[in-house]
Amino acid sequence: MSEQKEEMEEVEVIHSWSAPRSLSTCLMYSFAQRDDMELLDEPLYPFFLRTTGIDRPYKEELLSKMESDGNKIVKEVIFGPGRKKYRFCKHIAKERLYGLPNDLMKKGKHFILIRNPIDILPSFDKVVPPTFLELGLADLVSIYNELRELGRAPPVIDAADLKRDPAATLRGLCDDLEIPFQDAMLKWEAGPKPVDGIWAPWWYQSVHKSTGFQQSKKHPVPFPFSLYELLEQSLPLYNSLRRHVKQTSSLIKSSLPPPDLPVPANEKLLAWVGDEILPRESAKVSVFDSVVQGGDSVWEGLRVYSGKIFKLDEHLDRLFDSAKALAFINVPTREEVKEAIFTTLIRNGMFDNAHIRLSLTRGKKVTSGMSPAFNLYGCTLIVLPEWKPPVYDNTHGITLVTATTRRNSPNNLDSKIHHNNLLNNILAKIEGNNANADDAIMLDKDGYVSETNATNIFLVKKGHILTPHADYCLPGITRATVMDLVVKEQLVLVERRISLSEFHTADEVWTTGTMGELTPVVKIDGRIIGTGQGLITMLPADSLCLCVRI
16 A cells, blocks of 8 residues: 555646537547546536535436545545646536635646537437536636636637547647647547446447547538527527637638737727627627628718717718618617717727728518518618728828729619628729729729729819719718818819829829728829829818717
8 A cells, every 4th residue: 555655646637628518528538548647537526416416317326436525526536646647637517516625726727628509409418408507608608717817718629620630639739738749649449438437328328439539420410499599598608718719720720810900909899780789709690681691781981080970960861861762661760870879989988090880781581582571670780880090091192093893883773872782892992902002993884983992082183173973983971071171262173074094194183081081192003193292282171070979
C-alpha cells in the first residue's frame, strides 16, 4: 500500500463540459488513448442524483459504488493525486449544482463541447424525455461566462467539427489546453471501456460501436416536430457559444476568416428589427420576409450630426411615398417609425458621426412566393445604426469611370421608388471596383449621364451649375438641398440632359448623397477634371444641416 502511495502524484485536471448526446463519450475515449491521461466519467453524477432526487434505473447501484458527497468528489476524486500527468474529467453541465467547492472552476483547464440541438434532440428521449433543463445549454452558457469572469475563458469546440475533421479539431484543442497532440487520439477499439460509468448500458450502446469520430450521415434523420418549441428555445444558446469556436482548419469550414470591420466599434451595436432591439449577431429577418424573397422593400439612409438627424422628415416622406407606390399595406405610422429611430440611437448612444440604414420591407409571408397576397403579418421595420464617417474622401476627391450598365428606365422600374432591389446599381459598382475607381457613372438609355451608382452628380462650367434631370435617377434629398442653396446664393442652376463629354470637360464636378455628403470628383475615365484640385464653388456648409433633433 505504501509503495502505491509513493507512485501517486499531483495531476493536472482537464475539465470537459457538455450537454448530453454531444459526442462527449467519444471525446473521452479519444483522450483515453493517450499515454499520459487518466479518465473520470461524470464524477459529479452521484452528487447530482443525490441532491436532486431524480430517479434513474441505475441510481441505487451508482450511489452505492461512487462518492456522492460534493466536497469529497471535488477535493479527493477530481483533484486527488494520480499516477499520470493529466486527468480528463467528463462533465455534463447540468450536474454542476450549487454547493460544490469553488476549486471546481478555479483549478485545472476547462473547455466546452457543444452540439447543435437539432442533432441532439432526435435521439435524446431514448432514456429520458427531453426538456430544456435536461438539455443543459443554459448551464453551458453559465459555465462559459463564469470562467470568462475568472479571466479563464475556455476554448469551445463543436461536435460537427469533430466529425468533419477530427485531427484538426483535436490539434487545435490540444494547443489551447497546452498539451501535445497524440495521433492515438483518433482511433479506439469498439466495445465497452473500463472508464465507462455504471450508466453505460443505458446510454452508450451506439458509442460502443464506434472506433473513431465518424462522419455524419449524408442525410440526417427527420426532426421530431413535437420538440419544435424546445429547439426554438435552445438554438439561441447554442449559437451564442458557437461564436466562440475557433477556426482550426480550412477543412472544417469553407467560410473566410472573420474580416476586420471598417469601424471596430460597430462590432457591438443594437439594431431594431420588427418591434424589438437586438444585438448585432441576433439582428436578423425571417427567411420568409419579402426582402429575402424578392428584394421587396424600401429604404432610406439617414445621417446624424450633433444630436440631430439630417432632413429626417424629407427622408420619411420619401420612405412612405415609396411604400405607397409599391402598394404596401399595414405600414407603421410616421410616429412609430420615428420612435423606433430615436430609441435605437439613444440605446446605442449614437448622437454624432453616425449613419442609419432605415428599411421597411413588405413583411413576412405565410409561404414562399412572389405574390404580396402572401404578406399577412404587416411590414417589417429595420433600423440599422452604425458609427460611420462619410464614405468618400471629401478632401482630396474621388475618381469615377463610366459603366456599361445603363440606369433603369421608368418604363421598367422607376428610380423614384427608393427600393432595395439594387442590382442595377450593384452591377455598375462592380465595374467601378474592377477599374479601381471610387464609383461608376451610369448613363440613361440614350447615353446621357443619369447619376453614379450611389449618388447624384453635378458639374460646373463657366460659372453655371448643371445637374441631370431626375428622369432616370433618384431625386436625392441632399441633391435638392444643394439645388436650393445654389438658388439661394444666386448662382445659375441648370437642370437638363447632360452628355458624358460635358462632364469630361467640366471645370468642376461633385456628387451628393447622405452617405458621402458633398464629394469633389477629380478624375473621370482617366481625364483630370478642371485643375484636379477638387471643390472650388463654395456653398455655406452650415445651411446643409437642416436637421431634426433626437
